[in-house]
Amino acid sequence: MNKDPKIVRILLIGDAGCGKTSIILALVGEEFPLYVPPRAEEITIPAEVTPEKVPTHIVDYSSQEQNEETLKEEITKAHVVCVVYSLNDDSALDKLQTYWLPLIAHCTEGPQAKPVILAGNKVYLLLCVYL
Numbered sequence: 001m002n003k004d005p006k007i008v009r010i011l012l013i014g015d016a017g018c019g020k021t022s023i024i025l026a027l028v029g030e031e032f033p034l035y036v037p038p039r040a041e042e043i044t045i046p047a048e049v050t051p052e053k054v055p056t057h058i059v060d061y062s063s064q065e066q067n068e069e070t071l072k073e074e075i076t077k078a079h080v081v082c083v084v085y086s087l088n089d090d091s092a093l094d095k096l097q098t099y100w101l102p103l104i105a106h107c108t109e110g111p112q113a114k115p116v117i118l119a120g121n122k123v124y125l126l127l128c129v130y131l
Helices: 021-028 068-078 092-107 123-130
Strands: 008-013 042-044 056-060 081-084 118-122
Touching: 008 021, 008 068, 021 042, 021 056, 021 092, 068 092, 081 092, 092 118
Parallel strands: 008 056, 008 081, 081 118
Antiparallel strands: 042 056
16 A cells, blocks of 8 residues: 555445445535435545645445445445444444454455454434334
């Protein structure tokens, strides 16, 4: 991986419906959208608004619109992979350990290793259950 990239490419992956697209749209629109498409178009954050002065591309993966070969290509191209999982889905942690993390490791062996961020999402649904 390039230590001083001219751009940073962040890929959001995770199970369908875990909130990847909502996170991206909320970042761009500064509020959670009422309508959420299956996948957000690639977002570019200009260099002048990032602390490191590097353009940042945020890429959304959707199993509804893309295949696993595309997923593997996107993991390989990414500088950072963010795995989003739903905190209100009991099987999400299992799939994280049995599918997502092994897939990333397979696609990024050796010098391709890259940072992985785990993002638990939908905590508000858990709070509603307990209130």
